[in-house]
Amino acid sequence: MIKKHIKLTLLGLSILAFASCLGNKHTDTKHKDLAKVESETQLLTKPNLIFYLADDQDVYDYGCYGNEKVNTAAVDRLAKEGMLFNNAFTAQAICAPSRSQLFTGKYPLKNGCFANHTATRPNVESVTAKMKNLGYEVVLAGKSHVKPQSVYQWDKEWEPVPKKDVPRDYIPLDSIERYFKSAKKPFCMFITSKYPHGKYFDVENPKAEDIKFFPFNEDKKNDKDYVKSKAGYYRSIEEDNTQIEKVLQLVDTYLDDNTLFIYSADHGVSGKFTVKDIGLKVPFVARWPKVIKPGTTSNQLIHYTDVLPTFLNIAGGKAAEDMDGTSFLPLLQGDEVVVNKYVYGVRTNQNILNSEVFPSRMIRDKHYKYVRNFNSLEVLEQNLTGKPNVDYFIKRGANAFKNEPLEELYDVQNDPFEQHNLANDLELQSVKEQLKKDLFKWMKSQGDILDETPGNMPIITPKGNKGFKLDQDTPKRKIPDSIKNTLSLDDHKLIEHW
Structure with missing residues (x-):
């Protein structure tokens, strides 16, 4: 197909040469033809x-x-x-x-x-x-x-x-x-x-x-x-x-x-x-x-x-x-x-078969990586709403990932499989704080539903409640009968465009 393009390109150049020999009588037509041929020739390359x-x-x-x-x-x-x-x-x-x-x-x-x-x-x-x-x-x-x-x-x-x-x-x-x-x-x-x-x-x-x-x-x-x-x-x-x-x-x-x-x-x-x-x-x-x-x-x-x-x-x-x-x-x-100083990551475990409320965000350069787990057990109490049916799912999410702390920091150059969390390493606190600051700045620019303040733990739902509902069973998770179908639209952050 490209071989055809080369032939057509040569043809286009020939047409250009021919058009350049036309007299002034046909100037307007010539310019239109030239523009068309130039456009077609550019496409073919x-x-x-x-x-x-x-x-x-x-x-x-x-x-x-x-x-x-x-x-x-x-x-x-x-x-x-x-x-x-x-x-x-x-x-x-x-x-x-x-x-x-x-x-x-x-x-x-x-x-x-x-x-x-x-x-x-x-x-x-x-x-x-x-x-x-x-x-x-x-x-x-x-x-x-x-x-x-x-x-x-x-x-x-x-x-x-x-x-x-x-x-x-x-x-x-x-x-x-x-x-x-x-x-x-x-x-x-x-x-x-x-x-x-x-x-x-x-x-x-x-x-x-x-x-x-x-x-x-x-x-x-x-x-x-x-x-x-x-x-x-x-x-x-x-x-x-x-x-x-x-x-x-x-x-x-x-x-x-x-x-x-x-x-x-x-x-x-x-x-x-x-x-x-x-x-x-x-x-x-x-x-x-x-x-x-x-x-x-x-x-x-x-x-x-x-x-x-x-x-x-x-x-x-x-x-x-x-x-x-x-x-x-x-x-x-x-x-x-x-090309990039940082790359970023997002975790949303709702609307999958193992739906749980445990959102995370990540920022990474070529040396270090910082992770924020917004519903870790460390901040669970601050995330609770006072609504028993909503808090059931917030607690359930935190306990489903009980081994994941609020903050994670990895030296991905020397620990590519993220086996050693350095978030509490005193020598790396300035690194962690800079990454954290830049992560929250990025989240704000993205219009994120989360922010750096504990206590903001929205349960999200698509418009019309399409998808895997938190208060219903899926093939991979079971919800107690007493809590099934108890969440209303008022309990969710409605994502309008879904």
């Missing part, structure tokens, strides 16, 4: 943008990130042919909030999708509108998990495809191939896999020695159920690897070097619903022949909110002032620049 997103895979479970026991040959190949990022993050370790950042360039609190299965604010302009304005077609191939439709108006959207003898649907490879063959405009395509998200493959006779363990799970080496689940997860990773290989084959067959291909996974499964790095740190690999030097790495902090500003930058546009992200195009071009 814009790169295609492909973002492949896996679902629920730890950054530690790739060969290129140091795990030799899992088959990720396709991603490893991308790392050899492009750039591997060691400090890429999402702000939330849940599917919908993570994806909403990619598509809007805004953190979950600002774009509105900060609880799972909820919607982006209806007044937000997403990638579909932004990239269309720059002459791109915008395509979603696979899992969506974002709404409303008015915000995400894809030019083309293809659902995942059922496939026999595997636990999850496949990406729509046939539709992707047909599109690559016939595309006549530059495009921005998100290929969103359902792998390796559970349900996993059923692996017979799994062995612990075939699994790589880390400080956060090494105590489970003798847990047969855990080992079996992990073996199935590894097999699901391998299955996704076959999909990536097929996509890369299609890219190499139908497109040329003017294609940026990015691979990532929306968050880590081992830290899902947390603000730990095992949930928020994501794999991120980019290949762009003739732009990105093969086999390179970047240690700069980048974030999912940076993806859309980068795409806009590449396409000849610029990020809106209300976006949170910053373009990392200079990094792709080989310039070592600081």
